[in-house]
Amino acid sequence: MRVARLFRTILGFARAVIESVAIAVDGPIEVAAKPRDRRPRCGGCGRKGRRLHGVKGKARQWRHLGMWGRRVIITATVHRVLCGRCGVRTMAVPWARAGSVFTREFENEVAWMLQRTDQTAVARYFKISWRAVGRIAQRVVAESLDGSRLDGLKFIGVDEINYGRPQKFLTIVVDHVSGRTVWAAPGKSAETLGLFFAELGPERSRAIEIVTMDMSGAYTKAVHDHAPQAEIVYDRFHVVQLLNAAVDEVRREAMRMGGDDEKRSLKSARWPLLKNPWNLTLKERQKLSDLQRNNRRLYRAYLLKESFQQIYDALSVAHAEELFSEWYDWAQRSALKPFRKFAATIKSYWPAVRRFLEVRLTNAIVEGTNSKVRMISHRAFGFHSAAALISMIYLNCSNIVIPFVGW
Ligand SMILES: [Zn+2]
Structure with a gap:
């Protein structure tokens, strides 16, 4: 069996061709790959586009899961693609999410670990930066967040979470029935919660029966404006x-x-x-x-x-x-x-x-989510962006199932 074919079998990349494998004595295993599709796909939307001619491709690398204690690096030449929808974009590669320097499997494993331990430990284990871990969380969440999580909401809880120094705030919405965090956004005002109802739309907003919250009054106005039928309960x-x-x-x-x-x-x-x-x-x-x-x-x-x-x-x-x-x-x-x-x-x-x-709504969901989110944010003096913290919250509090194969 040729080495390239062996690696094609081991890596199991769909829609990809393994061209060559270089194994240095002490260095990483370098696997040169290319997408199988003759027409390149757009990195923005995944549709087939046209390769931009006259522009040379760029050599790029992705880190894959290690193998027998060695790093595995996938290399490929990427081109610019003209997409009917997105314009000029970098082409997509089947083994990685757009914009990432890690393969999909590598990112899934990072995300799976993030659901079970803290970000610092994950960064050290994979020997990647803290911020890289955060960006991985964002990409995985963007792809795996359940779009139907806002459907059928009846009993919800609204909570504000503070994080960072100087102090900043997030508003989170939990579903009392499923126990999931279904929504999060920066800010803690009536306007912030208004964005939640805007995303929900009038029909789903009308179906909300109970909203639990604190007595600060900030969220009351948003509930009155967007879901006037809903009853406000102080939990x-x-x-x-x-x-x-x-x-x-x-x-x-x-x-x-x-x-x-x-x-x-x-x-x-x-x-x-x-x-x-x-x-x-x-x-x-x-x-x-x-x-x-x-x-x-x-x-x-x-x-x-x-x-x-x-x-x-x-x-x-x-x-x-x-x-x-x-x-x-x-x-x-x-x-x-x-x-x-x-x-x-x-x-x-x-x-x-x-x-x-x-x-008789249970207190456990609001309390559990609150302490979980607090734990995430307290560990996270490094959270510079609300987006990074929000993806960590979704990853840990909204039942995202990571397609992690394991051993
Ligand atoms: Zn596109």
Whole structure:
């Protein structure tokens, strides 16, 4: 069997001819290939075009999956193509996505790994730059994002995600039924969410029944404008986020008033105060009992926070109503300004807060997506573009199945 034929079999590139193979003693395996189609295809749209004559082709390289510890490089001469739709473009090659210096299989493997580990690890494993990994994610997502993900949406959640320094924002939309992130875009205003509804179109917008969100009000207008029939529900995740912010405000206030020792002690009290009690370590529990003795204001804030959560665990909506009414009075008497403010906010939005208990949407999807996205974005001080972060989110939160062959 000739080496070129052997490699054609091993590589299994469709619609490609392997012309020669060069194996250096210590270097990479270089495979010279060319597309089988006599008429070149357009790199923009994939249609057959006409080769631009009088212009010499350019030698180009693509990195393929390694073989027996060696790098495998595909080389080919690419030409300019005149396409009826796109004009003059670089020709497409069947083994790689347009504009990439990696083969399709290589990119698929990178994307598969990105769904399972972080970007830095993936970059190191494949020995490619962090940004190259990001661009691969964008290309794979552009190709594999399910176009029907916006169909049949009824119960959706809207959330804002912050990332980067200086801080920037994304708006993401999750489908409560499938658990997928179905949409993401830069920004956090009513206009941003308006773009989602524009993409959805009037018919699919009219089918939306419930939109869960936080109480900041930014997204309310967009829902009223584009899906007026939809009911706005304030979900538990965002209410608790606000509740935790109130606890933290009391803590920071105490830090400002206290001496150096107290400052240090209160600094490390942040997580014990915010964590769920069943997740506390022994040390954190001790921290809380210290607070109980030494800082009664802050401990009261902690108790208020914990007892508010019981409203969500009530067995009936009527009971929840009762609990909230008691809790509201307690918060108002507490002399803790952040809690009086929180209680007033919840009271004014109470119908939409209570509604969450009635519709019994699970909190897990919004919460899970939120923490997953936060993890992606926190690891990503290097995300310069919203587009790169958005493709990482789609890759990890919208059930994209990567055609990865594996071993
Ligand atoms: Zn084209």
